[in-house]
Amino acid sequence: MRRPGPLPPPERRDARDPHADPEGLVALDDEPRRRAPVLPFRRGRADTTDAAPGGGEPSETGASHEDAGAQPTGWRDVWRATRARRRALRSEIRRFTARSRRRRMIWIASLSALLLLVIGSVGAAYSPLFAVQRITIEGTVAIDQAALQEALADQVGRPLPLVDHAEVKAALVTFPLIETYTLEARPPHDLIVRIRERTPIGVVRSDAGFTTVDAAGVVLASGGARPEDQPLIDARDGLASPAFEAIGQVLRTLPDDVHGLVAEARATTPDDVTLVLHDGTEVLWGSADDSVKKAIALLAAPDGYSYYDVSSPGSISVG
Template sequence: MTSGTPEERRGARRRGGIGAVWRASLARRRHDRAEVRRFTRKRAARRRGWIIGLGSFALLIAFVIVAVYTPLMSVRTIEVEGTSRLDPATVQEALAPLEGRPLAQVSNAEVEALLEEFVLVQSYTVQRTPPSTLVVQLVEREPIGRYEQDAGEVVVDAAGVVLWQVGGEDAPEEELTLPVMDAGALGSEAFLAAGRVSLALPSDFRAQVAKITASSPENVVLHLTSGAIVTWGSAEDSQRKAQVLTSLITATQDVGVSSYDVSSPDTPVTH
């Protein structure tokens, strides 16, 4: 029970009420200051994010400008890889017009145009290595046979592309031992089938093939230098047929086999 006069009790209640109001006001001010600090931190974080993003974008733009429009990243070195029959120095000389060009501006079409003079180039890839190196990786055509034309005998690849004239200026110093391709016109279906067969043969075994004939894409025949005849059939499963044929020849080299039939490689036949 509260003691004191009514005036004293009313004064105490007023003092308690003022204290409560003051504490509530103080808590409110603390809360407001905390909210202001939190909002300020978020706004500062957003500002830092914008600054970092804009700075990164500016650096990217600067890098693009340097790479594309200035000589700092221009082609000074051209490397040619993957050559076998081609002279890499000759290819580099053909690509010399690209030197001094900004690396990023060198297009595949420009490289292709400069490589058109090399019939032996089947395909290529271009790698740009900053700051100044252009690497051109070549894949050369594989010579698979000799083909008789009106102008003389030529060496061709599996697609029927003429690579060089036998005994001509572009011919290698040491001519390859290749089979004669008797399979219709260059690029015909029969020729393409015969070309795929020749391409599937190991290079050392290809030298033992005197002629490849094909009256149709399903009737490819190999004439070996030993005199034996190989019925190949279609060009399907040529890798498998080549493996079976070489194994058969090794296994029967002392038997005197005159013909091999690998048209069904799982059930080959010899005579």
Template sequence: MAEKPSRPERREARRTLRTQRRFSRRQWRRRWLQWKPLVIVVGVLAVAAVAVWLVWFSSVLAVKSVVVTGTSAISQRDVRDAAAIESGSPLVSVGLDKVHDRVAALAAVESVTVTRRWPDQVVIAVTERTPIAVIDLGGRLRGLDKDGVVFLSYKKAPANLPKVVSPAGTDARALREAAQVVRSLPPELAKITDHVEVATVDEVSLALTKDRTVQWGSSADSEQKAEVLAALLKHPAKVYDVSVPGQPTTK
């Protein structure tokens, strides 16, 4: 029968075990310090690889819907068609500037903002042009905004919008002048204006009720022209010329 270790032997055995454990821990720490940079690099690369896969290749961050806001005169479908965003493409790859330019090219769009909404949406916020007049271009009724941009189409002219008449082919600058004249008319003058006619930048005229005509010229000094015309209308005439407001004439 084996002899039982004495107390001093047991203490020595425990000290030896503790020493071995401390040595093992020091060895493990030294190895960890040697391998730690490599482990960190591998971890970073793994995280980066997962991130690249999620952003560029997985369906998690792919375009699932295009949200359109702010439309009434134009349809959301028309905006989406113009945006031409492919469903399922990586959200990060959507060229927001190109989408902006394509949607902004729609005649009825005054401004547009395009943003990403993570994880899977593109948001297109549209501000539509507001018609200030209806223009007859070659027999077609169109909306005219404050900048003279022609957009929309009407089968029948809205009763609440003034009318602008212009020959086909009138350039954009002339239409802008007509729009500025329409905006400048005071309410009392607008009430007696049947329509505004525009041929060129300097040839804008008002067709008033009672078969009267006002030669307005360009949109320059419109406020002064309106004041001069108000005084002239007190005297019956068929033609009022306020194109040079300092030297008005009547016929």
């Protein structure tokens, strides 16, 4: 039996053949390969040209979409498309920022209302709607109310925030019995003046007679006759001395029932204050320290003695 001969070797193609096989072998399919047609680019026209039927070369006539009835794209079309795009973009921005814009509007409205409220309140406060119509004076006992009202009459008709404190002070300084004062504005039309009067503690002998003074040595009144309800004060070196300051502190802290019993108070130093009662009894008070305890000890001491030493309230000496 005879063997078949070997297959003939594959033929090699020319290297210049564009359809040559990569390995240099002849393809089994000898059908020529097709390439996509190359279309010319035209400004303002369609980008492609109709290819010939069957995928061949372009037609000889070079017909384009414009030839088929398509309109060229001009600057008006571009402007309209740009405007439509901007409108769509703004619409999306408004949709996504609606919450933040609503929150911002709430804040703006709240701040505006608060600002209007503050401006309205300040404007009303400085307007005649809150002018002073009544001045009420409290705390006076020895000072004439009518004289005080007359001295403060210039403040009537002024808005409460515009009451001149310097003028009020200048008017009240003329009353020596006033120790301190406070002002209170009570809208819409009331001005309250609270006064603390000076407390007289005794009288001192002078060339003009007798002068009533308080614990600070302020002269409250002067006259030729000695007031019966005030003790006579005898302090070495006068009203500006440490001895008078100690006497003033002692007499000011005395209870009313004990103060009414004192006829005279004398001292040469701050530590040897001595009180003389109306019945001639002498009380060695000492310094102004623990004056309340000393007064309690004096009230608890037995009667019938002409001398009491309460300088040490823990141990009272009598004689």
